Amino acid sequence: MIEIKDIHKSFGDNYVLKGISGKFEAGMNNLIIGGSGSGKTTLLKCMVGLHEPDEGYVLYDGRDFTRLTKDERIDIRKEIGMLFQNSALFDSMTVQENVMFALNMFTKQSKEEKLERVNFCLNRVNLEGKNDLYPSELSGGMKKRVGIARAISMQPKYLFVDEPNSGLDPLTSIVIDELIDEITNEYNITTVVVTHDMNSVMGIGESILFLAEGKKEWEGSNKEIAHTDNQRVNDFVFASKFAQAAKEKL
Structure with missing residues (x-):
């Protein structure tokens, strides 16, 4: 609460x-x-x-x-996880890199563990297999879902x-x-x-x-x-x- x-x-x-x-x-x-x-x-x-x-x-x-x-x-x-109004994805990063951003900053997980978490989050928002796309290749709704995947990557309360x-x-x-x-x-x-x-x-x-x-x-x-x-x-x-x-x- x-x-x-x-x-x-x-x-x-x-x-x-x-x-x-x-x-x-x-x-x-x-x-x-x-x-x-x-x-x-x-x-x-x-x-x-x-x-x-x-x-x-x-x-x-x-x-x-x-x-x-x-x-x-x-x-x-x-x-805390946060989804900003315009998704705020990093244009120079792939979907996978965007979702992994917080994991790289705040955890000491191995690359394999982080990738497993990224794939779990992408699957949860119905974006399985979109890891290597860039934001410019996504629709507005897909960007929002990537933003949600990134927001839940750290299992927020x-x-x-x-x-x-x-x-x-x-x-x-x-x-x-x-x-x-x-x-x-x-x-x-x-x-x-x-x-x-x-x-x-x-x-x-x-x-x-x-x-x-x-x-x-x-x-x-x-x-x-x-x-x-x-x-x-x-x-x-x-x-x-x-x-x-x-x-x-x-």
């Missing part, structure tokens, strides 16, 4: 996060949603240490990540996913959502997904944190979000559904 307590973050005069608290449970798809500028990506970056919060705490199973030194954070970082369906067609988005859901449940991972995709919200949103203007506006499940009387949530949900429907007609 990950717990955040009273997280504040500003950049100069721009006050982005205004005292956000919440819990993200293991074995669940925990979604952070909200409109542009609501603070959801900044919150994710504070949780993984890419930004330092001005105030507040981030606890990984009771361990206060925000109060640890850079060296002390290494053990927790080894337990915590998985962070930033806009996994950005740039993907609706059918491929469903495949990625289902893959994230399967991996989360199969390995009992604490998964945190930042998204604005209402199909993801309704499909895998077991726990949802809705942000507005840097504050926690609402929290609940996908079963509850369609029936809330919170006007800001309703405006976001139904505007997103309308936009997606219009896009699919084009």
Whole structure:
């Protein structure tokens, strides 16, 4: 479980996060949603240490990540997998080299052991035999799956996913959502997904944190979000559904 307590973050005069608290449970798809500028990506970056919060705490199973030194954070970082919005694959590396990157950095495994783990991860995301391809040879959906394979290569306890369906067609988005859901449940991972995709919200949103203007506006499940009387949530949900429907007609 990950717990955040009273997280504040500003950049100069721009006050982005205004005292956000919440819990993200293991074995669940925990979604952070909200409109542009609501603070959801900044919150994710504070949780993984890419930004330092001005105030507040981030606890990984009771361990206060925000109060640890850079060296002390290494053990927790080894337990974190991350899928970036644009997959962030290294263009000059093959699929195999991309997935093996963290293993080379953080483990003392033999080459054979690392290759075995790479092949296991690629098989798990249905990319068996794609080891020698380069990112330029992959479709958008395949890049996302390579990114997931790399993110789970270290057998993480915590998985962070930033806009996994950005740039993907609706059918491929469903495949990625289902893959994230399967991996989360199969390995009992604490998964945190930042998204604005209402199909993801309704499909895998077991726990949802809705942000507005840097504050926690609402929290609940996908079963509850369609029936809330919170006007800001309703405006976001139904505007997103309308936009997606219009896009699919084009």
